[in-house]
Structure formats: C-alpha cells, structure tokens
Amino acid sequence: MQGEHPSLRFPEVRAAVEALAHAADLPPPLARGWDAFRADLFDWLGATCGFQLDNVRNQREHLVLLLANAQLRAGGTLPTDHPADVLHHSIARDIRRKLLKNYKTWCSYLGKRPHVHVPSGGRRVAQGVGPDTRRDLLYTALYLLIWGEAANLRFMPECLCYIFHYMALDLNHVIDQSIDIETGRPSVPAVHGVDAFLDKVVKPIYDVLEAEVKFSRNGTKPHSAWRNYDDVNEYFWSRRVFRRLQWPLSPARSFFIKPGNPGRIGKTGFVEQRSFWNVYRSFDRVWVILILFFQAAMIVAWDGHTPWFSLRYRDIQIRVLSVFITWAALRIVQAVLDAGTQYSLVRTDTIFLAVRMVLKVLVAVGWTITFIVLYVRMWNQRWHDRRWSFSANSRVLNYLEAAAVFLIPQVLALVLFIRILLLPTAARGLSCGARLLENSA
Structure with a gap:
C-alpha cells in the first residue's frame, strides 16, 4: 500500500500505513x-x-485493514480534534490486547510473566506514533x-503462544539493544536468517x-497409540515445556522423537480408551444418581406402604442411609x-499422576x-438395646x-x-440488559 494505491484515499488507511512506517x-x-x-x-x-x-x-x-477499520468504527469515541489520518494510540493498544488475550491467559495459567512490555504512558508524536504505540504495533x-x-x-493455539513467548523476548532484547552475555555483542533473535522461521520452527x-x-494408519490405530493436534497442543499446557523443549527448538529434544522410537513423548492429557466402561465413566454422576435413587426407592417400597408412611419409622430411615455405602x-x-484408562500417561516426569490415581x-x-x-x-447398638436408644442415636449422629x-x-x-455453567449466561444477560437500557435512553 504505497505510492498511488487506491486504498490510500481513505484517511484511516493512510493513518495505519503511516503508523507502521516508523522503523528507521x-x-x-x-x-x-x-x-x-x-x-x-513488518x-x-x-x-x-x-x-x-x-x-x-x-x-x-x-494489520492495516484491522487498524483502519477499528479507527473508522471508533470515530465517535475519539477526541474531536484528533486528525483522521493519524492513528490514535488506543486503537493500536486495543487490537494488541484482543489478539494477545489468549497469550496472556496462557501465561497466567502457567504462572509465567508475559513478555509484552508496553509502558502505560509515554511520549507521543503529533503526526506519528510514540515509542509505546510502536511497541503495541510490533x-x-x-x-x-x-x-x-x-x-x-x-x-494448536497454545503452541503458538509458546513460540510467541520466546520470540517476543528476543524482540525485547533487540529493541532494547541488550548485550548478549555470551558473545559480548548486541543481542540477535535465536531464530534469524532467510526463511529461518519456516525452517527452524x-x-x-x-x-x-x-x-x-502416518503412525496412526489413517486413524485405524487405537487413540492411545498416537497423537493428534489436540494431544500435541496439550504438551504446551504444562510448565514442564519450558524445561524440556526450551528455545531455540532443537531436534535432540524428546518432543521431536518420532513414533515407534524409545523416549518418544506420548499423550500428556486425556487418553481415550475404547471400552464399554466409558458408558459409566463418562456419565458417572448420572449413573450415581440413578443407582442411589433406585436403592432408596427399593428400600422404601419393600415395606409395603406408601413412602411418606414408611419414612416415619426409624428403621426405614436408617436403611435409606445405606446409600452412602453404595455411593462410596x-x-x-x-x-x-480412571486409573485403568489413563495409566499410559504415567511416566517418570508425571509420577504425581500415578500417586493421585492410587490415592x-x-x-x-x-x-x-x-x-x-x-x-x-x-x-448392633440398636439390636443390643432393642430400640433406638440414646446410644444408638449417637451412633446414627456419628454416621451422619x-x-x-x-x-x-x-x-x-x-x-x-x-458457577462455570451459569456465569457466561449471566454475563451475556447483563450485557444485553445494558444495551437495552442504552437504547431506551
């Protein structure tokens, strides 16, 4: 978009192009x-x-289209004296925050500090971008x-987060003109050169x-024997990835060992085992409710009276409490x-998982x-006392x-x-309510 490109007749496009031009x-x-x-x-x-x-x-x-469209939509919220052909700093920051939202969440989940360092304020140039806005754009x-x-x-979005994490760190070192402690020269990115990102990452x-x-034989092998995109992406959900994979990427790491070779990394998250027991395991809460209700109903119905009449008797009440034994x-x-289907996840570095299964x-x-x-x-106390005595009721209290x-x-x-189920729904409801109030006002 240089020279006499037709899109440059729009001031918002000129603003975006001008903002990206400050690299000298x-x-x-x-x-x-x-x-x-x-x-x-770029x-x-x-x-x-x-x-x-x-x-x-x-x-x-x-990015030019993103910036131009965002500035065009935000025209009414920008200061009235702001030129249309100058990119407002809030536009660049909002787009950066939206695009890197998943990266920030990933860093928060792993307890890592994001390598996005943008000052909250800074010097701005009247007809250009300030240093902090340029960082947003970079x-x-x-x-x-x-x-x-x-x-x-x-x-594999978390894989991209891992790549961005280290490349943003290298970018910071280059922009800040840091000195490499090993070479004594200005820092250069770990990945550089012609088509280096494609070849090395x-x-x-x-x-x-x-x-x-290829190892899956067109998907005919058991799911536990090979990894798909989700399985490989789950490798980047743990802090271990920073220690085991590191940066720059090296073919010597266990992550790059091909299937069928010793030391290969298998699945690191959920393992799907084809079994009839998945009918119970996947819907265990439903089965628990049905089985416990059936047991309680059988106990009450066995008395031969209506439920509200049978439950007046202490013997029936105590028998119903046996559902906790079944539940346990x-x-x-x-x-x-769980242990039988997920045992393949247990390795030397995931011994805690085995301990959790046993516990x-x-x-x-x-x-x-x-x-x-x-x-x-x-x-025993009830039969010993021939009634529900104080001692027997004390035993009932212990059970409860x-x-x-x-x-x-x-x-x-x-x-x-x-909470997880209703929170997004409540948030959407509040948002819709706020919009309705704004429209009615």
Whole structure:
C-alpha cells in the first residue's frame, strides 16, 4: 500500500500505513541490503526474525485493514480534534490486547510473566506514533507473522503462544539493544536468517504431526497409540515445556522423537480408551444418581406402604442411609476406571499422576470401609438395646457426621460446575440488559 494505491484515499488507511512506517531508528537487522528509510515495521520484523516475504506482505495488509477499520468504527469515541489520518494510540493498544488475550491467559495459567512490555504512558508524536504505540504495533505484527506462517500449527493455539513467548523476548532484547552475555555483542533473535522461521520452527513441529498421522494408519490405530493436534497442543499446557523443549527448538529434544522410537513423548492429557466402561465413566454422576435413587426407592417400597408412611419409622430411615455405602463403592469403581484408562500417561516426569490415581482409589476404599463400619455399629447398638436408644442415636449422629464430611467435595464440585455453567449466561444477560437500557435512553 504505497505510492498511488487506491486504498490510500481513505484517511484511516493512510493513518495505519503511516503508523507502521516508523522503523528507521530500530536496530538494523543482519539481512543484507537493508534500507531503513524505505522499510516499515513488518519489513524490519521479517528481516530480523526470518519470516517469508509473502507472509510479510499479507500480514501487513491484514494489520492495516484491522487498524483502519477499528479507527473508522471508533470515530465517535475519539477526541474531536484528533486528525483522521493519524492513528490514535488506543486503537493500536486495543487490537494488541484482543489478539494477545489468549497469550496472556496462557501465561497466567502457567504462572509465567508475559513478555509484552508496553509502558502505560509515554511520549507521543503529533503526526506519528510514540515509542509505546510502536511497541503495541510490533507485538501485534509479530503475532500476526507467526500466525500467518504457522500453517497447520494454527490448530494448536497454545503452541503458538509458546513460540510467541520466546520470540517476543528476543524482540525485547533487540529493541532494547541488550548485550548478549555470551558473545559480548548486541543481542540477535535465536531464530534469524532467510526463511529461518519456516525452517527452524514451523517445519520441525509439522514433521512431528506428520509422523504421528502416518503412525496412526489413517486413524485405524487405537487413540492411545498416537497423537493428534489436540494431544500435541496439550504438551504446551504444562510448565514442564519450558524445561524440556526450551528455545531455540532443537531436534535432540524428546518432543521431536518420532513414533515407534524409545523416549518418544506420548499423550500428556486425556487418553481415550475404547471400552464399554466409558458408558459409566463418562456419565458417572448420572449413573450415581440413578443407582442411589433406585436403592432408596427399593428400600422404601419393600415395606409395603406408601413412602411418606414408611419414612416415619426409624428403621426405614436408617436403611435409606445405606446409600452412602453404595455411593462410596461407586467412587471406587470410578477411581479404578480412571486409573485403568489413563495409566499410559504415567511416566517418570508425571509420577504425581500415578500417586493421585492410587490415592483416589485408597480414599474411596477408606470411605467405603468407614461407612460400613459405622452402619454396622448403628444396627448392633440398636439390636443390643432393642430400640433406638440414646446410644444408638449417637451412633446414627456419628454416621451422619461422616456423611457430611463425605459430601463436602461433592457439593463444592456441584457449586463450581453451576458457577462455570451459569456465569457466561449471566454475563451475556447483563450485557444485553445494558444495551437495552442504552437504547431506551
């Protein structure tokens, strides 16, 4: 979009193009034939980080349109004295925040500090961009260049976050003109050179995906034997990735070991095992409700009277409490099924997962034994006293106290589930209500 391009007749497009043109004072890249006065931020990033020329052109047009459209839509909210052909700093910042929202969330989840350093305020140039606005544009352009050249890696958003995390760090070092402590020279990106991003980042990861697909024999192998996009992407959900994969990418890392070779990394998240037991495991809460209700209904119906009449008797009430024994036993089944279907995830570096599986089984067994012992003690005391005496009722109270403790994690899980389910709906409702109020006003 240079010279007499037809789109330049729009002031918003001219503002976006002008904002991206301030690259003359940036550290010159190692590329030969660099002309700082004719290059813009995309040219500088392409030469510095090794992006392909066509990708640079495509993403330049992409960002220009994003900036121009955003400034056009925000025309009524901008200061009245702001020129239409000058990019407002809030436009660049809003687009950067939207594009990097997933990256910020990923960093927060892993407990990592984002490598996006933009001052909250700074010097601004009347007919151009200030240093902080240029940083907004550089981070946005870097992410778009990574996304544009990632090809099928776009199906792995957290993988792109990992790549951006380190490339943004390298970008910060270059912009700040940091000195490399190993060479004593100005820092250069770990990935640089002609088509370096494609050859050193995209292709190695894509080769892993290609090998997994071939190993799957067109998807006929069991799901636990090979990884798809989601499985590879889950590798980037853990802090271990920073220690095991590191940067720059090296083919010697275990991540790049092809299927069938020792040391290969398998699935790191959920493993789907083809089994009839998945009918129970996937819908365990539904099965628990149905089984417990059936047991309680059978106990009450066996008395031969109407439910509200039978439940007046203490014997029937105590027999209904046996549902907690069944509930604890069903938790044993669930814990065993979890261990049986997810055992392939256990490795040397995930030993905690094995410990958690064993603890789940032991806790479920412990609760089952506890309820059985307390239940038997209630009835023994009742038959010893020939009635529900004070001692027998004390045993009942002990049983109910144990049941209350047993229910605490179940209730918390239910509350969290309802909160996660209803929170987006409530937020949308409040947003719609606010819009209606604005329109009515």
